Amino acid sequence: GQQLNQSPQSMFIQEGEDVSMNCTSSSIFNTWLWYKQDPGEGPVLLIALYKAGELTSNGRLTAQFGITRKDSFLNISASIPSDVGIYFCAGYGGKLIFGQGTELSVKP
Amino acid sequence: DAMVIQNPRYQVTQFGKPVTLSCSQTLNHNVMYWYQQKSSQAPKLLFHYYDKDFNNEADTPDNFQSRRPNTSFCFLDIRSPGLGDAAMYLCATSSRGTLRNEQFFGPGTRLTVL
Numbered sequence: 001g002q003q004l005n006q007s008p009q010s011m012f013i014q015e016g017e018d019v020s021m022n023c024t025s026s027s028i029f030n031t032w033l034w035y036k037q038d039p040g041e042g043p044v045l046l047i048a049l050y051k052a053g054e055l056t057s058n059g060r061l062t063a064q065f066g067i068t069r070k071d072s073f074l075n076i077s078a079s080i081p082s083d084v085g086i087y088f089c090a091g092y093g094g095k096l097i098f099g100q101g102t103e104l105s106v107k108p
Numbered sequence: 109d110a111m112v113i114q115n116p117r118y119q120v121t122q123f124g125k126p127v128t129l130s131c132s133q134t135l136n137h138n139v140m141y142w143y144q145q146k147s148s149q150a151p152k153l154l155f156h157y158y159d160k161d162f163n164n165e166a167d168t169p170d171n172f173q174s175r176r177p178n179t180s181f182c183f184l185d186i187r188s189p190g191l192g193d194a195a196m197y198l199c200a201t202s203s204r205g206t207l208r209n210e211q212f213f214g215p216g217t218r219l220t221v222l
Contacts, residue, residue: 031209042114042198042213043151050208088150092209098150 003027006089006099013079014107021087021102022073029091032065032072037086037101046087047074079106111135112214114199120220121189129184129217131199140182141211142174143198151198157182158204186219194221 006023013019023032031050035043047058049065049072056063062075072091076083084106089099112133121127131140139158143151155164157176171193173185186193196218200211 033210035213040196040216040218042112042200042216045210045212048208048210090211095153096209096211100150101148 004089004091004097004099006102008102009100010103010105012105012107015079015081017079019076019079019083019104020073021089022071023089023091023099024071025091025097026070027091027093027097028069029093029097030069031092032063033090033092033096034061034063034072034074035088035090037088039085043088076104079104081106081108112199112201112212114197114214114217116217117215118218118220120222121186122222123191124188127186127189127219129186129197129199129219131182131184131214132180133199133201133214134180135201135203135212136179137201137203137212138179139202139204140176141200141202142172142182142184143200143213145196145198145216154184189219189221191221194219 004023004025033048034046037043047056047063052069053067054065060077086101086103088101090096115130141156142154145151153165154168171187176182196216198216199214202211
């Protein structure tokens with residue numbers, strides 16, 4: 001079946017640092033979504049990407065839909081403590097397939 | 109604000125005692141999903157409704173059932189909860205037919221099985 005490989009699994013960074021995470025797949029997706037999940041809460045949609053090559057920003061977050069339609073990355077610039085959480089990529093190709101998540105920890 | 113609401117946020121049940129989780133939405137979306145999420149894992153799709161059409165995932169146990177009485181509400185019924193069913197249950201919605209495949213999640217219900 002379809003699978004997404006998300007990396008890294010976890011990151012420990014200093015406040016103010018930039019963060020980068022990515023997802024790759026052996027399958028083509030029509031849509032890439034990036035979610036953030038806080039402990040005990042549901043995932044919150046951060047960015048949606050619909051076209052190969054598309055680069056979209058949402059505040060300090062930037063995400064890109066890979067040219068091959070098999071990958072996507074998310075960058076967070078100048079991290080702050082409230083960026084802490086688990087970030088999931090998800091690809092849509094008939095149904096939503098989730099990556100394994102990247103757990104982000106930010107040290108003040 | 110338009111949103112997805114889940115009640116209760118925390119549910120405790122006993123082994124084998126039926127339990128129902130509820131989800132409502134004010135987004136007027138035609139698709140509603142139920143996911144199961146265990147600790148440190150990604151959400152796992154159980155089933156979804158496209159309008160009144162029910163679509164079960166092949167690996168969803170028969171112990172899990174769902175009802176969608178109208179556009180706004182959807183229920184997850186666990187007929188005989190086992191210890192392995194303790195998890196976060198997430199409801200999500202989307203608007204199929206708009207070429208936008210975003211899913212919007214509720215806050216989840218944390219189920220504990222004693």
